[in-house]
Amino acid sequence: MKAFQLVLIKPSHYDDDGYVIRWWRAMTPSNSLAAVYGIAADCAERQVLGPDTTIDITVIDETNTRVDVPALVARFRRHDNFGCVALVGVQSNQYPRALDIARPFRAAGIAVAIGGFHVSGCLSMLDGEAVELNACRDMGIAIFAGEAEGRFDSLIADAAAGRLAPVYNYMKDLPGMEGTPVPFLPKRHVERTLGASSSFDAGRGCPYQCSFCTIINVQGRKSRYRSADDVERIVRLNWAQGIRKFFITDDNFARNREWEATFDRLIELREKDGIPLGLMIQVDTLCHKIPNFMAKAKRAGVNKVFIGLENINPDNLAAAKKRQNKITEYRKMLLAWKEQGILTIAGYILGFPADTPATIRRDIEIIQHELPIDLLEFFCLTPLPGSEDHQTLWRNGVAMDADLNRYDVEHVCTAHAKMSAEAWQKIYHDAWGLYYTPAHMKTLLRRAVATGVPVGNLAKYLLTFSTTDRLENVHPLQGGILRMKHPSERRPGLKRENPLLFWPRFAWETFAKHAILAGSIARLAVWQAAIKRAPGAKDYMDQALTPVGDDDETSDLLTKTTGAAAAVAHIKKVAELTHRA
Ligand code: B12
Ligand code: SF4
Numbered sequence: 001m002k003a004f005q006l007v008l009i010k011p012s013h014y015d016d017d018g019y020v021i022r023w024w025r026a027m028t029p030s031n032s033l034a035a036v037y038g039i040a041a042d043c044a045e046r047q048v049l050g051p052d053t054t055i056d057i058t059v060i061d062e063t064n065t066r067v068d069v070p071a072l073v074a075r076f077r078r079h080d081n082f083g084c085v086a087l088v089g090v091q092s093n094q095y096p097r098a099l100d101i102a103r104p105f106r107a108a109g110i111a112v113a114i115g116g117f118h119v120s121g122c123l124s125m126l127d128g129e130a131v132e133l134n135a136c137r138d139m140g141i142a143i144f145a146g147e148a149e150g151r152f153d154s155l156i157a158d159a160a161a162g163r164l165a166p167v168y169n170y171m172k173d174l175p176g177m178e179g180t181p182v183p184f185l186p187k188r189h190v191e192r193t194l195g196a197s198s199s200f201d202a203g204r205g206c207p208y209q210c211s212f213c214t215i216i217n218v219q220g221r222k223s224r225y226r227s228a229d230d231v232e233r234i235v236r237l238n239w240a241q242g243i244r245k246f247f248i249t250d251d252n253f254a255r256n257r258e259w260e261a262t263f264d265r266l267i268e269l270r271e272k273d274g275i276p277l278g279l280m281i282q283v284d285t286l287c288h289k290i291p292n293f294m295a296k297a298k299r300a301g302v303n304k305v306f307i308g309l310e311n312i313n314p315d316n317l318a319a320a321k322k323r324q325n326k327i328t329e330y331r332k333m334l335l336a337w338k339e340q341g342i343l344t345i346a347g348y349i350l351g352f353p354a355d356t357p358a359t360i361r362r363d364i365e366i367i368q369h370e371l372p373i374d375l376l377e378f379f380c381l382t383p384l385p386g387s388e389d390h391q392t393l394w395r396n397g398v399a400m401d402a403d404l405n406r407y408d409v410e411h412v413c414t415a416h417a418k419m420s421a422e423a424w425q426k427i428y429h430d431a432w433g434l435y436y437t438p439a440h441m442k443t444l445l446r447r448a449v450a451t452g453v454p455v456g457n458l459a460k461y462l463l464t465f466s467t468t469d470r471l472e473n474v475h476p477l478q479g480g481i482l483r484m485k486h487p488s489e490r491r492p493g494l495k496r497e498n499p500l501l502f503w504p505r506f507a508w509e510t511f512a513k514h515a516i517l518a519g520s521i522a523r524l525a526v527w528q529a530a531i532k533r534a535p536g537a538k539d540y541m542d543q544a545l546t547p548v549g550d551d552d553e554t555s556d557l558l559t560k561t562t563g564a565a566a567a568v569a570h571i572k573k574v575a576e577l578t579h580r581a
Pocket of ligand 2: 208209
């Protein structure tokens with residue numbers, strides 16, 4: 001019996017000091033890894049390499065596990081290099097690290113293939129060579145662009161036969177998702193992340209056309225989806241290993257054509273079968289207009305929702321072709337989620353054309369006072385390879401940062417007409433502190449008590465969102481508990497530090513960060529207890545929680561930004577015309 005060694009590695013990337021970002025427990029499990037593992041496990045079960053060949057699958061998420069290259073190379077050697085290293089779900093910021101991981105494997109003559117958003121986005125939008133794709137060709141790494149469903153059998157058959165092609169390009173042929181192997185990770189891997197929740201994509205594709213978005217150029221604009229039966233299978237597989245919480249990773253679940261059938265099935269699993277589901281979904285700002293969407297979300301077990309708010313200046317939204325985001329609807333939509341007692345997390349992008357440090361400060365203040373958002377996450381507008389924005393700059397020869405490691409939507413990668421790179425980068429970091437002030441965190445806790453949002457849950461998120469950028473210099477989405485580092489994991493080209501200096505400094509940094517964290521935990525616990533016990537806590541009211549009314553027209557949200565007046569005039573005109581009709 002032969003044993004094909006399939007090693008699935010989801011690479012991390014380097015921090016600003018050149019060390020791999022790795023945690024004892026990372027924030028979220030990788031859905032890309034779960035998707036590819038599900039497909040690979042199905043290949044193993046079907047014995048696609050023949051009845052006398054097994055497929056041994058190893059799963060490594062570098063954000064929570066160190067990649068022990070020498071041990072893996074030794075294992076391949078024991079099997080005459082019969083196998084393949086698959087670099088999974090590689091984003092642009094992870095591409096340099098992925099190549100560094102691949103190098104020793106290739107030097108040892110081991111087959112390596114790479115997939116994910118960087119290679120797929122580049123092959124979809126650029127010339128087949130940009131950005132740095134030739135590095136793979138030079139190293140003999142097989143590039144896999146597109147989705148693995150229905151194609152993994154032939155890829156591993158090629159690897160087993162020692163004839164991996166340089167490029168597999170399926171970008172023009174997006175597969176259907178119904179009935180395909182479902183994303184899954186064994187519990188021992190899920191436990192390496194916070195909260196023991198798993199993930200799955202119930203669908204792919206989004207109908208909108210935001211110019212900064214890579215998703216539509218990689219996964220398409222047509223809604224493709226798993227069936228309700230597939231979703232039930234995912235839930236049952238996980239429930240059998242004690243997992244009941246899921247991040248449904250669809251970028252816009254509200255535009256998944258099967259959202260209702262999916263919710264109905266999840267409601268059944270929750271209400272009839274008693275599986276205590278806890279879900280997080282991502283939606284757009286118009287989902288409150290879909291009849292039943294929010295009420296069914298609540299019944300299905302949704303307790304957190306991520307909303308692509310992006311900005312509150314209509315001029316900025318128009319520049320990014322995100323016209324579907326209507327600031328005149330923001331309060332209605334957010335209050336509707338509040339009515340369901342669901343925690344709201346909104347993404348906010350800094351660096352659109354009309355932004356300056358002063359307008360960003362003003363806009364954050366407007367959000368704090370007027371929008372009932374619980375958590376706000378900041379990102380730098382980034383020309384991600386695979387987006388229309390990147391393609392336009394690339395075609396016009398406009399300068400962009402040459403280091404892909406920085407394309408993590410936290411670093412400034414191109415010029416802005418009104419802000420220097422330094423000012424832009426600074427306001428990005430400042431934004432976290434401007435939003436998560438002690439006063440505003442208390443307001444958020446008060447709003448949670450008044451609207452039935454689980455306060456303890458919110459407090460946990462407030463801790464992460466208010467401290468991760470400041471203490472760890474990374475976005476909370478790539479954060480975790482207890483940062484791990486090793487001198488050997490420093491980016492090639494940077495000096496290897498003396499262990500006698502490295503380890504004491506690392507120990508001191510870890511201690512200092514945790515002392516600050518302990519203070520923040522204590523502070524939040526005291527606030528939480530006091531706010532819950534305060535007389536009249538349930539009746540708390542402020543401008544953000546006030547139902548939408550005529551007063552809204554004079555709010556800062558609808559008067560202060562450059563595009564707001566035009567947006568309000570447009571709404572009035574539409575209302576007049578529809579009234580006359
Ligand atoms: C869920 C999610 C997360 C989760 C989990 C990460 C994950 N990848 O699962 C969390 C919250 C942790 C996260 C964090 C971040 N994310 Co994210 N995330 C997503 C999201 C919404 C879904 C990912 C997913 O599951 N897709 C579905 C899977 C099945 O698709 P896939 O990864 O492309 O894999 C398929 C194929 O590519 C192929 N394939 C993949 N690998 C391989 C390998 C081989 C060998 C083969 C043959 C095939 C193959 O087969 C798979 C199945 O069909 C995507 C957007 C999207 N729609 O994909 C953004 C996205 C991937 N994230 C993005 C970014 C920037 C980040 C962060 C850097 C943000 C930040 N600063 O914190 C961090 C990085 C953290 C990390 N360590 O990954 C960007 C990447 C852009 C780019 N071009 O590089 C995306 C595209 C969103 C965007 N803004 O455009 N993210
Ligand atoms: S709504 Fe989200 S997923 Fe859809 S195109 Fe815009 S940024 Fe991309």
